[in-house]
Amino acid sequence: MLSLRPAEVVMNLDRLGVLHPYRLSFMRILVRRMIAERWLIKLSVKQLDSNGYGTAKYQVTAPGGTYSFVIFSHQLDDTLRSDRVIADQWDMTATLCMGTVDDRQLAELADNVPLQERGRVNARSIVLTRANKSSRNFEFMVNTLANGEQPDGPRLAEVGYLYRTTAVYGSGKFGLADWSSVKRTCTDFDSPFAAEMLACFLIREFSLELAEHVAACRNPDKAVSLDPKLKRFMGIGNATGLGMAPFLLNHPELISQWISVREQALARVFMYGRVTRDHWIRFFRLMARAAEHLNEITTDNLQLQTANRMTASELERLSAEFAAKAPLSWEKLSALVGESCSMETLELVHNLMMELYPEIVNPLGTDLCAAEHYDLRPRQSISDLSKTIRKKYDWVLDIDFETSTCRSVFWYRSAEKSEPRLGRVTQDPGVSKAMPVSVAWPIRECFDLLQQFSENQPEAKVAEFLLRYPQMRAIVRRVQSMANTRYGDIRANLTDETVLPTQLLRCKLSFFGVSKFDPKSRLWVRNTMFQGAPLADDLGCGASDDWCFPVLPQA
Numbered sequence: 001m002l003s004l005r006p007a008e009v010v011m012n013l014d015r016l017g018v019l020h021p022y023r024l025s026f027m028r029i030l031v032r033r034m035i036a037e038r039w040l041i042k043l044s045v046k047q048l049d050s051n052g053y054g055t056a057k058y059q060v061t062a063p064g065g066t067y068s069f070v071i072f073s074h075q076l077d078d079t080l081r082s083d084r085v086i087a088d089q090w091d092m093t094a095t096l097c098m099g100t101v102d103d104r105q106l107a108e109l110a111d112n113v114p115l116q117e118r119g120r121v122n123a124r125s126i127v128l129t130r131a132n133k134s135s136r137n138f139e140f141m142v143n144t145l146a147n148g149e150q151p152d153g154p155r156l157a158e159v160g161y162l163y164r165t166t167a168v169y170g171s172g173k174f175g176l177a178d179w180s181s182v183k184r185t186c187t188d189f190d191s192p193f194a195a196e197m198l199a200c201f202l203i204r205e206f207s208l209e210l211a212e213h214v215a216a217c218r219n220p221d222k223a224v225s226l227d228p229k230l231k232r233f234m235g236i237g238n239a240t241g242l243g244m245a246p247f248l249l250n251h252p253e254l255i256s257q258w259i260s261v262r263e264q265a266l267a268r269v270f271m272y273g274r275v276t277r278d279h280w281i282r283f284f285r286l287m288a289r290a291a292e293h294l295n296e297i298t299t300d301n302l303q304l305q306t307a308n309r310m311t312a313s314e315l316e317r318l319s320a321e322f323a324a325k326a327p328l329s330w331e332k333l334s335a336l337v338g339e340s341c342s343m344e345t346l347e348l349v350h351n352l353m354m355e356l357y358p359e360i361v362n363p364l365g366t367d368l369c370a371a372e373h374y375d376l377r378p379r380q381s382i383s384d385l386s387k388t389i390r391k392k393y394d395w396v397l398d399i400d401f402e403t404s405t406c407r408s409v410f411w412y413r414s415a416e417k418s419e420p421r422l423g424r425v426t427q428d429p430g431v432s433k434a435m436p437v438s439v440a441w442p443i444r445e446c447f448d449l450l451q452q453f454s455e456n457q458p459e460a461k462v463a464e465f466l467l468r469y470p471q472m473r474a475i476v477r478r479v480q481s482m483a484n485t486r487y488g489d490i491r492a493n494l495t496d497e498t499v500l501p502t503q504l505l506r507c508k509l510s511f512f513g514v515s516k517f518d519p520k521s522r523l524w525v526r527n528t529m530f531q532g533a534p535l536a537d538d539l540g541c542g543a544s545d546d547w548c549f550p551v552l553p554q555a
Helices: 026-036 103-118 139-147 153-159 179-185 194-218 228-233 242-250 252-272 277-296 303-323 330-340 343-357 356-365 381-393 438-456 461-466 470-482 501-512
Strands: 040-048 054-062 067-074 092-096 126-135 160-169 235-239 409-413 420-422 515-519 526-530
Touching: 026 356, 026 501, 040 103, 054 103, 067 194, 067 252, 092 103, 092 194, 139 160, 153 228, 160 194, 160 356, 160 526, 194 235, 194 526, 235 501, 242 252, 242 420, 242 501, 252 330, 252 356, 252 470, 277 303, 277 343, 277 438, 303 330, 303 343, 303 461, 303 470, 303 515, 330 343, 381 438, 381 461, 381 470, 381 501, 438 461, 438 470, 461 470, 470 526, 501 515, 501 526
Parallel strands: 160 235
Antiparallel strands: 040 054, 054 067, 067 092, 092 126, 126 160, 235 526, 409 420, 515 526
């Protein structure tokens, strides 16, 4: 039987907030699937002027059907380019649709997709997205290629992408096909966020195509194409703010399942991963690559910069200490790393261990969905409910809510864009409209009321308790439902002034497969997707899945 780490270790937000992508991140799963099934991706429409403005369409042929990725490339003044969700103009807008798109449908999409949230799409569209150019990289890339030269690698590594997404919508938003419909009718996207990840993959393809197109138009006689190795090194950027955080809190059963799968993968490696000399050598090569990857990350965030350098240094120290020694069991090595290194280094080392055993780890990629049911059990006794809280939420009972910081911030949804924001109780209006994202205080309040209620009715059922305190219905249902999960809720008081929302963002993004985190504040981050991944043209040519922790290719 697999031995899994306990929830008090795994669900700590400080640990979740330093995770890196791993073998079962959604991007990796999608790329492996596209390679194995030889998906065909072709640019079927390219109606772009010399500046790259116009319409493009990619046709995707997969075993489960045909899909169209329709792109509108716009002229945008530099002063209007913004990563903020309140922006209403972008360098490009796009949608991923089921089937092929004829001229009439293309005209309808042209009227609506550039408007994004203000437009209207129907359930043939699976994903709605937009992206902006990297002002540092795009023009540099175009001018260099137009002059017949390859771009300077170290400069590319500073950013690592030409375009950056600012939102990728799916799952029924704005008229899009909902998740249950997509999973049922589009079997190619039956794993979490597969369609959204494909949209990002195709934005990356288009950004490279666009740069070469504009370069060729500027200097037809001299322009060159980008070196394929540099093409693969280029990813697609992403800007993520608080809008992503509530997902982790509103889908706790799903997040618990994602964590559980990751822990099962690690436990399988510990139990079944035979350590040969070849495994040992490749493991240390991966550590060297990961250290180089971390050292290549450019960020203005001094705290993250220090953490990256420390993790890289610890990986280098581990290599020097263990590489020449006889192979150890992975569990023993994990214990030694945990004793001498940071939490981030330990979790990164776990990721590298999983890279060595695709035959053990990959099959778990089919277990990342969860049938979410938050059912109330009215006949449960209040004494049993109290025991559940003591067992599963002991971390809540340890919080001193009387301290001045514990309930000093609140989450709310802005009227302007209906996006989550963070406010201070003593400074900002709207506390009465706070979003119910934090479970810590509601559970504490529920537990205290249970104790009071049981003094007079010790044999009472949950139904009787809720008749007296109906406002506790939602939190009771959550406690009862999460009691059946292995890992439960993320262990953090999200109304404490010290909370770092970027830790929540990094946790979720690591499961997507996002790397090179670059916090711009405690509320939003920039990062990179699909860097190092195969290109569309590689999918039918036996492309490699070995692209974790990409580094700048040698000249």
